[in-house]
Amino acid sequence: xxxxxxxxxxxxxxxxxxxxxxxxxxxxxxxxxxxxxxxxxxxxxxxxxxxxxxxxxxxxxxxxxxxxxxxxxxxxxxxxxxxxxxxxxxxxxxxxxxxxxxxxxxxxxxxxxxxxxxxxxxxxxxxxxxxxxxxxxxxxxxxxxxxxxxxxxxxxxxxxxxxxxxxxxxxxxxxxxxxxxxxxxxxxxxxxxxxxxxxxxxxxxxxxxxxxxxxxxxxxxxxxxxxxxxxxxxxxxxxxxxxxxxxxxxxxxxxxxxxxxxxxxxxxxxxxxxxxxxxxxxxxxxxxxxxxxxxxxxxxxxxxxxxxxxxxxxxx
Numbered sequence: 288x289x290x291x292x293x294x295x296x297x298x299x300x301x302x303x304x305x306x307x308x309x310x311x312x313x314x315x316x317x318x319x320x321x322x323x324x325x326x327x328x329x330x331x332x333x334x335x336x337x338x339x340x341x342x343x344x345x346x347x348x349x350x351x352x353x354x355x356x357x358x359x360x361x362x363x364x365x366x367x368x369x370x371x372x373x374x375x376x377x378x379x380x381x382x383x384x385x386x387x388x389x390x391x392x393x394x395x396x397x398x399x400x401x402x403x404x405x406x407x408x409x410x411x412x413x414x415x416x417x418x419x420x421x422x423x424x425x426x427x428x429x430x431x432x433x434x435x436x437x438x439x440x441x442x443x444x445x446x447x448x449x450x451x452x453x454x455x456x457x458x459x460x461x462x463x464x465x466x467x468x469x470x471x472x473x474x475x476x477x478x479x480x481x482x483x484x485x486x487x488x489x490x491x492x493x494x495x496x497x498x499x500x501x502x503x504x505x506x507x508x509x510x511x512x513x514x515x516x517x518x519x520x521x522x523x524x525x526x527x528x529x530x531x532x533x534x535x536x537x538x539x540x541x542x543x544x545x546x547x548x549x550x551x552x553x554x555x556x557x558x559x560x561x562x563x564x565x566x567x568x569x570x571x572x573x574x575x576x577x578x579x580x581x582x583x584x585x586x587x588x589x590x591x592x593x594x595x596x597x598x599x600x601x602x603x
């Protein structure tokens with residue numbers, strides 16, 4: 288196994304992901320579903336799962352509660368992912384992905400999860416301070432649980448002193464991180480829709496995405512900014528480079544987990560001391576591989592290695 292810097296992921300609002308299929312979605316009728324697939328879910332947890340699938344090492348810090356949390360813990364163990372469980376303030380949530388066979392459209396139903404009090408949040412900070420290792424990567428990814436403030440990612444980052452913090456979030460939490468930069472944030476990743484919302488306009492070309500990311504780097508939002516451009520690929524910008532990795536041409540089954548697989552490939556390569564170019568290429572290959580899998584499943588190693596040569600790096 289290659290030598291790598293430790294990677295810690297944090298998931299406070301994980302989910303037991305259930306996916307199934309129906310012939311057609313018809314209102315006011317009983318819909319007979321196929322046998323469900325069950326997977327662990329949640330941004331940080333998915334990143335850890337994908338890192339392990341790619342042959343790396345990652346420690347997942349996961350909040351679990353109730354019978355659903357017990358079931359989720361069993362699935363995490365079955366995936367061979369090392370994890371530390373902290374007690375959630377309520378039952379771990381469920382999420383449901385239903386694919387309509389006749390159209391191929393997917394419908395995703397996401398429950399909110401338990402509400403976190405200030406005391407619950409403080410327990411997380413204590414665990415992070417105890418788990419942090421200077422120089423390691425700390426990945427904050429996925430939805431925020433109910434009850435936490437909009438600047439919660441900044442508070443989490445402060446509880447991980449000396450770590451290379453990676454933030455992949457959305458909505459008000461992302462806007463807060465851009466409007467009020469988190470000191471020392473190493474990596475910020477977002478998709479094209481999120482970037483366009485922040486830019487308050489379309490980012491039509493790769494150069495448009497790179498210019499937007501460059502502005503964030505120049506204003507100290509993060510040392511490295513990634514903007515995903517869907518099936519086109521991803522742009523990466525830091526103080527030294529503006530590069531683009533082409534997405535591999537694949538048949539899309541499900542886009543669920545593509546972003547988490549991208550983060551896993553990117554962070555794993557950087558943790559192994561590889562260049563930003565190599566990291567962006569591996570992240571793009573992992574995302575491309577993830578969309579070829581069913582429902583809530585992530586990238587597979589063989590698929591990633593097969594697609595990696597297609598994820599060519601170019602200057603922007």
